[in-house]
Amino acid sequence: MSNVSLRHLAKRYGKVAVVKDVSLEIAEGEFVSLLGPSGCGKTTILRMVAGLIEPSDGAITVGGRDITRLPPNKRNVGLVFQSYALFPHMTVFENVAFGLRRKGESGAALDERVREALALVRLEGYGDRYPRQLSGGQQQRVAMARAIAPRPSVLLFDEPLSNLDAKLRDEMQIELKRLQRDLNITTLFVTHDQAEALSLSDRVCVMNDGVIQQFDTPEEIYHRPATAFVASFIGKPNRLAGTVKDGAVDLGDGLVLQSSGAASLDDGTPVDVFIRQEAVTLSASPDGKGTGLPGTIVLRSFSGAQVQYVVRLGNRFEVVVEVASSGEGANLEQGREVFLTIRPQDTIILRSGTGA
């Protein structure tokens, strides 16, 4: 259990920079996710921490110890792979015992610690099976037991849940969170699934193109994105371009959107406004205060708990709106005139041109 710090970490393959000057401080026992689209360099960072890829620049320290040039077998990290990477020729017991044996553990003490690790992932009694006799979820749990059994100072996860089906993934997410809390091991978790990152992590590090976009708590990331990339990557936002005018945003076509962030910006500033699909309320009639934006429903689709509408605003915009299927505004038919209400504090306003 140690804090991890990455200082000016970089990885280049020839002229291509995959990771560019990444610095990150992870506190002891903290659960941090690296979140980003594929190719953003998150897995490269993870593998550099594990020692499987050598950094081109920068330093990695764990608990104050510089491990940048250490081979993987001297680092005391636990890595869980997307492909599970179990030893197919060994039983579950031998898989879990592998790291312990490398540390010189044997006999009754070894048995005890393997049993303990298997109990943690609720696989008691599976010791004699081979990986091929287990389901995907069970294999992933063996991989976790194998990684935690030698009590590593850092746990690394490389998209561990992406090979599982949706239902199993939700279950494993809860297991994983419980496991990490119980063990209190510093954890670095790589994923491209934002729901996974937000629900599991103490802090999330959003990456794009080898650069950290924002490193903050899930709440901050969700409600106060620092860059346009984070705003458009997290959640399912609508993006509307306009200019600031009298403390509101002029979207053209006579549409004016009230936004709490607009007051601090000068008139005429080009801005992007991000509005989450669930932050919009639909009503069939104007609310009397005249703040609703008029629009036309062009598409309605029902998906169980939610109903999605595509609403045309003026000539330039189509906005996706998500409402609870049991609530108000769930039964509006296609082609109907509606009014959109968005609370000024639910809009995210960023100057145009702040990142992708």
Added chain:
Amino acid sequence: MKSLRTGALLLSPLLFVLLAAFVVPLLLLVPTSFQEYRPGEGIATDVWTLQNFVRIGADEFYREVVLRTIGLGIAVTLSCLLLGYPVAYLIVRGNPRWRLPLTLLVIFPLMLNLVVRSFGWIVLLTNRGVVNNLLIDIGLIDRPLRLMFNMTGLMIGLTHIYLPFMVLMLVAALQNVPRDVESAAATLGSSRFHIFRAVTLPLTAPGIISGSILVFVLTISALVTPRMLGGPTYQVMATLIYDEFMLLLDWPSGSALSFALAIATIFIIWISSRMTKRWAGLA
């Protein structure tokens, strides 16, 4: 049911060739192997005897040839494995740019006729050959080493000829070892040598088994190379069977030897795959 019929249809051409050209002639030889050969007269069809088989174990000459053949098979297989594994490892794990040239280098000898390659070895290994002359010239030895007409010559020649098969099998096996599994062992504290011993080697066991079976079977049934490098007197089973059939016209003895060789081969393959599988945790 439909898939079964489709399967049978797909198999039938090969099945027909195998039946007509291999199984039937083989079965026709079964009675022959239990008959008696009378020099000057031919095969006595009226007498049934086990003599042809008994003689393989009882006669000192036959016994020596059998043991020599099996010993040669094992030795060539092991040396192909030891020489081939590093090459296969280099092809799969080395710089990708060297992959194609190295693979071609391995395959290249296969493009040359077997007789030519064996003759090449005669030029190199004979008493006044390239190797002996060189060793005498640099003063390492006074008299030529006996490199032909014995086990040494056969070992050298057959190892060279069958090495490509082993390498190609091992390349395929190594390509199937997931890198993540090796990486996992590294993060769990394995040194590079331990990763190889505990993960890579056992995971390539299927390739080791199939490569070894292939080389072993090819070696003990090889005819041309043992005949050329072993001469008329240093016999292995294949050359002996050839002589029994073609020179002595003793078909009963020849077929008995053939069956003995086939049965011994199957038995050795079975035992060795079982052992390898158990070691690699595949059983």
